[in-house]
Amino acid sequence: MSLMRCTVTITLRIALLVLAGAATALAQQQLQPQTPPPDSVRRLGTVSVVATASGRGETRGANAISKTQLTAIAAGTSPLKAIEKLPGVNTQSSDPWGAYEWANSITMRGFAPRQIGQTLDGLPLGDMSYGNFNGLGIGRAIDADNVAGAEVAQGSGAIATSSANNLGGVVQYLSDAPRGSQAFTLRQTFGTANTYRTTGRFDTGLHTFGSNGVSAYVSFTRQDNDKWKGQGYSESPSFGGLLGDHGLLHTGMTWLEQVNAKSVAFVGPHKLTAYYAFSNRNEQDYVDLSLARWKESGRMWDETTNWDDAKAFATSTDQQDEAYWKSSLGARRDQLAYVRGDIALGANATLTIQPYLHQDKGRGDWTAPSYGSTWSPDPIYFRETQYDNSRYGTNAKLQSKFAGNQLEIGLWYESNSTHMIRPGWRLTDWQSGPTTDFTQLIRLFFDREGDITTTMAYAQNTNSLLDDRLKLTYGAKYLNVDAKFHSNGNTLDAPTYGDPDRPDLDVTAKGNFLPQLGAVFSLNTHEELFANYAENINQYPLSPQEGIYNLSPTGFDYFKQNVKPERASSVDFGVRTKRPGVEASLSTYYIDYRNRLVSVANCQLSAFCASVYANVGTVTSKGMEGLLVWEFAPRFSWGTSASYNVSKINDDYSTESSTGTMVVQTAGKDVVDAPRLMASSTVRYDNSHWSADVGVRHVDKRYFTILNTLSVPSYTAADAGVGYRFPRIGAAKDLTIRFNVNNLFDTSYIGPIGTGGFSLSSDLQTLQAAPRRLMFLSLGSTF
DSSP states (O other): OHHHHHHHHHHHHHHHHHHHHHHHHHHHHTTSOOOOOOHHHHHHTOOOOSSOTTOTTOSSOEEEEOHHHHHTSOTTOOTHHHHTTSTTEEEEOSSTTOOOGGGOEEEETTBOGGGSEEEETTEEOOOOOTTOSSOOOHHHHSOGGGEEEEEEESSOOOTTOOOSOOTTOEEEEEEOOOOSSOEEEEEEEEETTTEEEEEEEEEOOOEEETTEEEEEEEEEEEEEEOOSSSOOOOOSOOOOOSSTTOOSSOOOSEEEEEEEEEEEEEETTEEEEEEEEEEEEEEEOOOOBOHHHHHHHOTTOOSBOSHHHHHHHHHSSSOGGGOOBTTOEEEEEEEEEEEEEEEEOSSSEEEEEEEEEEEEEEEEEEEEEOTTOTTOSSSEEEEEEEEEEEEEEEEEEEEEEETTEEEEEEEEEEEEEEEEEEEEEEESOTTTOOOEEEEEEEEEEEEEEEEEEEEEEEEEEEEEETTTTEEEEEEEEEEEEEEEEEEOOSTTOOSOBSSTTOOOEEEEEEEEEEEEEEEEEESSSSEEEEEEEEEEEEOOOOOTTTSGGGSOHHHHHHHHHHOOOEEEEEEEEEEEEEETTEEEEEEEEEEEEESOEEEEEOSOOOTTOOEEEEEOOOEEEEEEEEEEEEEEETTEEEEEEEEEEEEEEOOOEEEEETTEEEEEOOTTOBOTTOOSEEEEEEEEEEOSSEEEEEEEEEEOOEEOBTTSOOEEOOEEEEEEEEEEEOOOBTTBEEEEEEEEEESTTOOOOEEEEOTTOOBSSOOOSOEEEOOOOEEEEEEEEEO
16 A cells, blocks of 8 residues: 555656646746647647537437536536436435535435445546545535536446446536636626625636647636525634635625636647646535424424524424524535546557545534433533545556457556544533533544545457447456544543444455446437446445444444445446437436345344444336437527436345334335436527526425335426627627526425435434525626
């Protein structure tokens, strides 16, 4: 491991020195006249999403969104909002900005967020868990304005995807390329909930030196907004940043500041790319609702803003879980960087090396009820979960064409160190107010560290047959995830410690042979057939605070002796067409999901008996997905998608209770949070000045109890937007104004579910209300 660490460090230092040299050369070159860039450099300077809207040319079911579609949504809105229009993709968030990461989710074909991979420019973004131990959300990895597009493979990602949790699909985001000409872009957004967002970006333009060239951009964004319902405030000190918690035009309850920088240099046939992202955010929580609470109080029910109410909830016998005071929040500060070298090895081979670094610090605050615990002298106390994560890794691949073959071999390595600690403090005087006395530490719940090493190797070959009408791709990968956990003991010298004598744990999830096979056959110049088969495994739940290291010592032994990684075999096939003005796809799929992993009780209920993770059988998913993009009149287009999914649990399982062994009759039940029917339809108009769009989305009912006793109702919601591009006015070009309305008809519905987990049959606080109608006005120009 030390050799790998040294190799990655040296590679990064060399790459950064090269970039520094390129930047110096650029600064000197700006003082001299520039010649027009050669055609080869122009071509290298472009960027495009791999897939088309229908996934044309892909051997698997895949769809993409473009930069144009991203700019049609409200400025600063998470890219999650845009990919929800793709078939089979169910994305949910408690706010339009995707700021409240606790409630952000993606489900596809019956798979949960932690079973779906996500990458940015090939870098792994982790498993989307809130206490993210192995990555970060897309909203922190890149400014929404700098996303160039996204591709979604609903069934399985490409064999080279750097993810240990892509059991059921992959979302691949792409960062924007630097522009070919020098420009400064400024955008200002105002909106509901006191939204103020300011973004500035400077592009150097493409500067050439013979056949070589370099371009770059740097951007800064500050966004402040209040919650769309309720209130929030920060009890503990926030992370400092470029502007701290002071906004440019307004200081919001939730704020974000981001810096993105990207540089692309061309040296002969070689290409060098560097990317850096700094993100500093403070997000206020929205309360988790039970179905009963939502029906009784509606979507505007939120955290308590009156201290007497918080005290009443905390001291009651049946409503303690509603004793949320408005101090609940999450704060994250991230730095993400990579360098990538695409090195031409002759005319038919390319070597790509991409080392990366990611550092994350964070905290989660909660003024919480103590539930009568003896360690707390009061019914309410202040708790904070603190995160400190650091990971580095490398992607590498060699591509070569020879004798009718297109061979690719690759490697992904990542070393991830995560540290989570959760202290609790007493309030100064809980009877009079919520002020925390940070000198009175009353409990240390846990102090845990994990070291997770991931290694993936793959090989894939592609043959073109029948005069290039048939493309056949086949290969296999090896995946190994080794995790070592350690408890640091009572390092804070708290009066009580909630993690006594926790032993070390070392577990490995391994997929020795994971094959993929795909084919695309062109029926003619317009239509093609595709088919794909893929095997994937999912790493274990490895978060130190809520994963397998949260088990009892007895649970460790059971886990190591009995549990296997989740595994899925996915088959999908379909047809696509692309004709003038029309692009469409229709696909069907079948998924055999094995070694389903859930938390079950393994002994009689007692104060010292914790649940364990256990494999409880299989799940079968099958369905159909369709997409149509039609330019039905000059400047008018219609995009619509629909999907039908049936994800069924095949097996019952046994667990222990206070009365003995209980059989949980899950066989034949629908998977939670897996809507059967989804549909989305958007009409757009766009000419040289005016643009307008209106879209409608329907999501079927979703179960949130495993035994299908309770579900949230289906909903249909609409969004709309209109914009105008002005002719050039002096130095201002591309001057635009755009007005967006989210939830146009102010529909009240449940958005994210499962935020507090899924029960067998009872109602619990695990639902989030979708945002009310929100409106945004954006003005922007390039100079």
